[in-house]
Amino acid sequence: MKGPNQEEEKEVEKVFIGGLHEHLTEEKVIDESQLVPNFADEIQKYGGKDVMTCLQCGNCTGVCPISLKIDYKTRSIIKYCQFGLKKYTLGTRWVCATCYRCYEHCPADLNPAEVMIALRHIAVREGIIPPFIKTAATNLVKYGQSVKPDPEIDKIRHELGLGPIHSQDPEYPKVIREIQVLIHASKYDKLIGIQEEVKV
């Protein structure tokens, strides 16, 4: 007898008051204190085009393969950029597949994919670095390649009659050194947090 009643109550709460408490505590009005001035300029600094040219037609969202799958609207992100709502833009920009369809269809000749890339630059500089970036960068400074070598594959290479991968060449440590010099020179090691791996 008690069970169904409880469920009923839950149902009632879900339908009629569900989430109301959270809703009440959430900020509903965005005031100027949340805006980052000249955010559009910052995006341009990292190679994005001027987001102010966007007319908000939504074509980019419509052609975006990612927008069809998750709650991600290319147009909204451009709007946040125009408005200076930086905090809304930095979290999930790693889902852009850089397929450049948005760019091909944009009537304002903006390049949303490059804007996403500029946002990634900004995010990284704010310390928002997804783990795979670190992994790939570590692979690069260790093996000269962004993919970790696999001993199983080496066996198959041998069977096929292919030589060992050129990164296993005895001369290759010179290449690794060169790569580390470059990465250190551009301070990328510090940016991504792989200083330990880079021995220059």
Added chain:
Amino acid sequence: MISYVYFFGCVVPNRYPGIEYAVRWVTGKNGFNLDVADHKEFSCCPVPGIFYSTDKDTWLLLAARNLVLAQDERRQILTICNGCLASLLKATEYLQEPKNMGKANRVLAQIGKKYTGIPQKAEGKRKVFEPVKVRHYIEVMANDLGYDAIAAKVRRPLKNIRTAVHYGCHYLRPTERATFDDPNDPVMLDKIVEACGATSVDYEDKLDCCGAGGGVRSHVVELANSLTQDKCVNISAAGADCIVTGCPFCLLQFDNAQKSFSKDGIPVMHISQFQALAMGIDPISLGFDTHHVSAHSLLRKLRGA
């Protein structure tokens, strides 16, 4: 005769050695006998989804280092991967800008390298440099050799093989690059496939993304896979026997993702493997055992046909 240098990238040597074998075989003395050299000092291109996305300066330095190696050999870079193509080609464009070139060269000097582009015939006293040419395997096949030459080398026409081609985003876009195919209506891959005797089937959203690029696969694999699933549904609907692509990363995505949503899956191969098959190679050399989706169904059909 054009001189090339192989640029295999990261995925192929470390994950799909069969593609490396196929490319060497097709371009080598068993096939078209092109003038292609190896270079032992190439590094990662570097991958656009990581380096171009996080620090363009670093990306340009690493790409420029690879370009300098080809420049000093006076050879065109022959890539077999859309990612390498996009990264290196974009880097040559960036380096056309004197400011970028100067900035990169100041750092490259630390490792004793300098990017200038390949010197051409001097006009009077002024030396003229051309950017290092970065070519894609597909485009070299189509433009430098031609479909007739491709067809002429076919020993085992892949008749009755219904093929779904996947160009991949960075082969087509951004369009202002437009160095080769028509980005809205690409044909080269289809025509190579047809030159091999197979049928290239049309399927819904053929030019859509595989889902892997831009770090999506590394970041949220489920998202990447769900995009791949959409593509595979369309490809299945068209009744394709296999997927052929020019990009090892798209291939990796198709190959790995399919197990997340289907039992058997559609075999995926690189265009070089496809060509090698048609040119009569022993399929055992194509390293299909490193592929997750078995190619057996296809090979069986081939034998039957």
Added chain:
Amino acid sequence: MTAPEPQNKGTPQGEPAKIAGAALVPKVGVFVCHCGSNIAGVVDCGKVREAAEKLEGVVVAKENKYTCSDLGQAEIIKAIKEHGIERVVVASCSPRLHEPTFRKCIQQAGLNPYLLHMVNLREQCSWVHSHEKDKATEKAIDLVLMGVSKATRLEPLEAREVPVEPTSLVIGGGVAGIQAALDLANMGFKVYLVETQPSIGGKMAQLDKTFPTGDCAICILAPKMVELARNPNITLLSYADVEEVKGYIGNYDVKVRKKARYVHEDKCVGCGLCSDACPVKVDNEFDLGFGQRKAIYIPFPQAVPLKYTIDKEHCLHFKTGKCLLCVKACTNEAVDHEMEDEILTLKVGTIIVATGYETYVPMKKGVYKYWEYDNVITGLELERLINASGPTGGHLIRPSDGTTPKRIALVQCVGSRNKKIGNNYCSRVCCMYAIKNSQIIMEHEPSTEIAVYYNDIRAFGKGFEELYHRVREDYGVEFIRGRPAKLSEDPKTKNIKIRAEETLLNKITEREFDLVVLSTGLRPSEGSKRIGKILSLTTSPDGFFQEAHPKLRPVDTAMDGIYLAGCCQGPKDIPDSVAQAKAAASSAAAPMFAKKVTIEPLTAWVNEEVCQGCGLCVELCPYGSPELVPGQKGGTKAHIIEALCHGCGTCAASCPQKAIVTRQFTDDQIYCEIQAALSEHGRKQAPKKRAEAEVSG
């Protein structure tokens, strides 16, 4: 460096006036204008005046709040009379705006009007340097210095008058051309109207109803077409092309090719027996391929002139040498397959260009799949399909199966406002024609569901916003803010699914429609481009003809005597086209009423002694002004037709012999300006001079 000077009044050549003997420097008056705060808000006009005062030759320097005002002008006149000023420098706005004003002003005071020089302190200084006031003041002083320097070298010039032929040529027989021709004819002028199609009427004749009032387009246009044909002052040359125009304002020689229509216009009574007899059926261009016509045809029932035309490409006789059924059918012996093109030469004084527009053609492999899907049509095609005199008698059907569409999508901004394809402009009519068409569709079939995919709705005209409200409130037309990203066709039903982000919903939606109508924009017509070349007209970046001034001379072109009407100048709706046509007619009438025009003397001049007759100037001139003529002392020499010359200086700059001089822009005058700009004399020396003055004082 010596430059030949045609009317040199005695200043030594090549050297600035400063060095010349004091007696030779004419008295200069400088008037610095504040233009309210437009100039004075940025430039320190007091400093500019002080600097001007100290310049050699300057006897008066004054400041004014508005020099163009009555008070300001009175001051100039007073200064000329009191101080005996010989050259006037006004440092104010662009000469484009007020040069005529000040010329008249100094003329009143008895000076030759061409002894004025204007220095542009507004457009070229204060407006562009509003954030750097000190530097702007420095620049202003430099500009005034250059201006004074040039002014000392100005020479009096005399304007000339040429007679004007009181006849006008109107090119294009759309609503704009028709209106312009009627207005001019009603003022009593003779008018030739040349139309390339067999009938006048233009695009308006193809439309169904007009927004926002819902008047039937052809019902209001046809009476005007008939009126035009009957007007004794108008010669209608239909099925004809302008091939060549020579001459200048008041005196144009025009060559017109009257294409053979293989029917004698004087004999044809428009009975249509020939067409009934004709066995060939082809798609009618007027119905955009939806309806059919014969090989001998009139494009639509209300055609003017009501004369049949043979389409040579499809006529059986031209293909096989046989048939001739039309000849047999005609009771008036009007049909004549032997007819040939005719070349007419006309003499006119003014020309009105009304060559109209074309609609944008969607891309072959574009997102909207216009070329792939049957049920994707354009707005103009929809006009024909809902038109009572159209191929379906006004019943809207969808092309794939002839059924009545129940769900219709209208897609806005196709080919407009798109930087990717280079059409950055708004076509101005698509919003309203889409709204108007949805109203008509809803009136016919009230159960239809209509969705309009838009980006912004531009309902700016009189009664437009009200119509926009009406279709939403009374007819329930849905407006979806978003640009369709993908169209896909159901292979069985041929319905079209549209995927778009509905930006106000913040959701991606897919909706299915029976018919999709692309509201294609307007673009310059091919005919416009051809006529533009013949008349040397300039175009704005959008490709439409450029008016002489966007606000103050909206129907004039840079070519005197040539005026613009209708969509050839830019996209516009019918009321605007008609208004512009009326304006063009009135502008064209002005010189014809006056029977003469004054021609600016700021033209090029050839020194025959030096000219070698190489003809480079003839090739380079954008206005066709120089010609090669036998010289007075033999040889071939260039000669400038002054009425055509705009004084642009191309010929003078390119002449290898330096035989050509542009009046008021002589080498000497320009070198003077350059030397003044480069000299230490101006702002840097001004304080020194002041110090000297203090010492001597």
